[in-house]
Amino acid sequence: MQLSNIAHGPEIRDEAVAFCLWAPLHQRVTLKIEKRGQWQMKRLADGWHRVEIPGARPGDLYTFILPNGLEVPDPASRFQPNDVHGPSEIIDPTFAWRTEPWNGRPWEEMVIYEMHLGAFTEAGTFLAAIEKLEHLRRLGITAIQLMPLSDFPGRYGWGYDGVLSYAPDSSYGRPEDLRSLVDAAHGCGISVFLDVVYNHFGPDGNYLPHYAPIFSDTHKTPWGRGLNFDGAGSRFVRDFIIENAIYWIREFRMDGLRLDAVHAIRDDSHPHILCELAERVREAVSERPIHLIAENEDNNADLLARDAQGRARQFTAQWNDDIHHVLHIAATGETFGYYRDYAGDGAKIGRALAEGFVFQGEHMPYRGKTRGRPSTGLPPTAFVSFIQNHDQIGNRAMGDRMNASHPIEAIKAIAAIYLLAPQIPMLFMGEEWGSTDPFPFFCDLADELNETIRAGRKEELSRLPGFDVNDALDPICESTFRQAKLQWRGAIHNEPFVEYYRLLLSLRRKWIVPCLADARGHSAKYDSDGRLVCVTWKMGRSILHLMANLSGEAVDTTVPNRKDIILSQGDIAPDRLGPWAVLWSLAQE
Template sequence: MTGEPVRIAVWAPRAGAMEIALGETPQTAPMQTEPGQTEPMQAGAGGWWSWEGNPAAYGEHLDYAFIVDGAQPPLPDPRSAWQPHGVHGPSRHFDTTVFEWTDDDWRGTRSGAGVLGGVVYELHIGTFTPEGTLDAAVEHLDHLVELGVDLVQLLPVAAFPGRWGWGYDGVALYAVHDGYGGPAALQRFVDAAHGKGLGVCLDVVYNHLGPSGNYLSRFGPYFTDRHHTPWGEAVNLDGPDSRTVRDFVIGNATRWMREFHIDALRLDAVHELRDDSDMHLLAELSDAVGRLAAELGRPLELIAESDLNDTVMVTSTALGGLGMTAQWDDDVHHALHTVLTGEIHGYYGDFGGGAQGHEEQDALAVLAKVFTRGFLHDGTFSTFRGGPWGKPVATESFDARRLLGYLQTHDQVGNRALGERITALLPPGRQHIGAALYLLGPFTPMIFAGEEWATSSPWLFFTSFEDADLAEAVRLGRREEFAGHGWAAETIPDPQAVGTRDESVLRWGELHGTGGSMFQWYRDLIALRRKHIDGPTHLADVVIEADETARLVRMQHAGLSVIANLGEEEASFEMAEDPGVELLSSGAVTVEGRQLTLAPDAVVILG
């Protein structure tokens, strides 16, 4: 630790007095601390308090916590960079400027595509390797380069309670989970990725904090009862003192990009960012990121998870939009999933089987609409939501790359009772079809880690809460949720069991064994995409023909034809033009003149 003085500040506008507890004072749960030396903090303007001192005077590391109006125990810093003793323990000072970066010449991904036009790869650090650390993940970056990935999207790394979890219950939003290696490990990961031409996207959660270790309300009005979300009171984005809360969020986002060289952020469930301000938080964030990109001289991008089915999300702020670069499109997933698996329960009902007495739509017809108009629900009635949903897309002018399409995501797999990946639900040939459609379609494709080699490991919901009551509540809640869908309680994996996380770890040994052919298929599809799909894509240019009786589908896009047989019998497809050159195929396919004959689950790509 250097001997340079440091300044530590905290916003506590309602506090009458603030103290800082200094020294290495580990604690693992509330009310279990013996604070070290305490010193008063100085009050400043706007409800800010500060302390300055020499960190070298406090041992190898400067650990500290705050005492608000004399209340015990001391609380971690809301802007803590490091929580080595867990989310209830003291914070640790971390100097982000010490790391020696080697990416000074970094100006974007190796393909130059960034998010738009690139291939995104979603992974969870805790299950990507058996070790579950950022440093261990670095050892597999060459695999992603070989696959053809452009951008690596990490599920949330903000500090959360316990060793294992998905990360969506983070409570220290400025800290990197110590179990993953802490903040220095994230810097090493990003630097290594950039060295291989890979961009890094970080999943961040600003719509709520987790239930354990969330001390923000002890410091100030970070939450408001003006709005409510599925997690309770909303983050205070438009009420009294909301300016500082908005700065807390925007400062967090730009810090990841400036100090950790992150290229993009995926913003979780932005529809739950309740904000009635004249300028929505997302628009303000977009403008702030744009200014930072100009300052740093490299692209910086924002991806929204939105269920609103509205392209205002990705419309420029100058045109009245919210300014995101891209947004997730769950309708793509639902349409593909329904066509490939035949499942029609829950929200899949609208995508192929009809629901609650409403007119049935064939799954292939739904797929055709989604791939040519962006959304199924574009102002139409949603039986799942009980009303009209979404807005139409301007198919001739809208760049469809602003919509992310995928066959799997952490949500869609992990929210199943047994965490079955698509691999467990389909024969390989049918997964080949799904991959061909979305990887060669008009959307920006996203792969969920392990999908590319059809890993046999499930992706289960897991936690490691240390609070026994909370752990039991999560366990019972999971069982009750699926009991309503007919699952016996004893069949639902215990999210608190260590084995639940362990079962979800990717099985890398399969990559060069049973998963080798699937990996080659994905790699070849991505290579075709890179060669044939360049620049903006428009939904109006996509043509889909479907024979609902024979279960044949043909997608034409960017000079490519993807023809697949989703039926149970051999079927023929008569082309009106010369079929062109066979670029890639899976399963038995024969060509006689303009007639193609495909075995069940066969697919061919012509160009």
């Protein structure tokens, strides 16, 4: 299936710039270039409007004027210097890349570090983030995952209410600054993933409905009408999204994408937009490995299917909330809301580690219906595991982390589990020094939306008993955003904790990563007596074994041969594991 012959966004030529806009709801559209003039665009077939302007050049600011006088930015704008309601800027896509060549990294080597650009450093810019890359390299990080960058309204936000999918938000810097960050990361051997949102547009600054059938008449999402992937005019919408994915990977050299909430992407046509996107992205960038990660609350294992050679057909992996939930309960004892369905015994921890999903088609009381599909046949690298991320911290009334109120021994124990398990680990910024800096939800939308956002936030928190919604931080206040700023002095004050994470990741690099090359033929089994969790993975000729006591009391057990032990964390004797003790061993057949 071919993409549209008309590329989205301005096309820069030697002596002119060509502009195009898909506006099938109007017969006439005018292009306005500041300080240059206005031009009537020619209406082409299928609702396209096009004009070529000699003398236009990068740096020019432009808008499209609809027949009712409304001026709108380019939906494929490459940069919005004055935010989402202002004019678009023509951007020269050429860049003097210094890391040549960059061939990417194989998936099994990934240790991901999720960051919010605005809160990662005090300055909150692309260029400021470059200064911290050496810290990440020394830690053992091999990939960073940037929370959404597509231009969103206001001075700060999580990025999931973006409205201009091709424009990096100006609060972080210019597009060339983002390219510099990617280039610098590659120079450190660090891959770069971008979080993208293809299930909805934000409520402030999306002008597409004024001139195009961008929304579906039949599909809904938790955030409003779904995108039109299968109705009249859907070819444009599909092309717009697919080209956006290719754009980030090709023009910014991203190593892959994390697709937000794919369970909310509804499409009754064939092929499904997710299948077409995965196929087209890999066709467009075949010279290096491209990794696609899904967030999928439905735990649909079909999206993670492998071919006969063990290669991902669509998505490389998905975020595995199940692993987070079982380890979170073990460390904190919290069993409210959806956590209740993951509590009870260590068997659920074992299943999450050995098989991926805890719920593989069973009834989930919190949802009131079945959840998930069988995942036992998937390799462990089909799952991204974590004990912190933006959602699991931010969707708490105060945005507090586990470290703020729970024993450090428990935190270190679950870190020793997920950082050495065969799944792909992901840290959240500051986790490596035990940061207690909160990461609450924050946004800066138009005034008329403020009360709607506040009410929606309280309703969301009310679904999680254990939080007093009246204590929740105001998501609109700038002080809430300021609280989320990572305090880097913690990396110095808590150097022993950083060194602990560095040790775990060095052990992973030495012992675990070589095993993962054989993960296609893996098998796993687990056992638990309630407190003691035992998991065994067989990957090729390697046998990896975990024993963990995730309780505050000692457990009698038989410890395996000492010569095979690669990590001994906590009080461990030949016949006993002390509280919060973790033992990893690796043997060869």
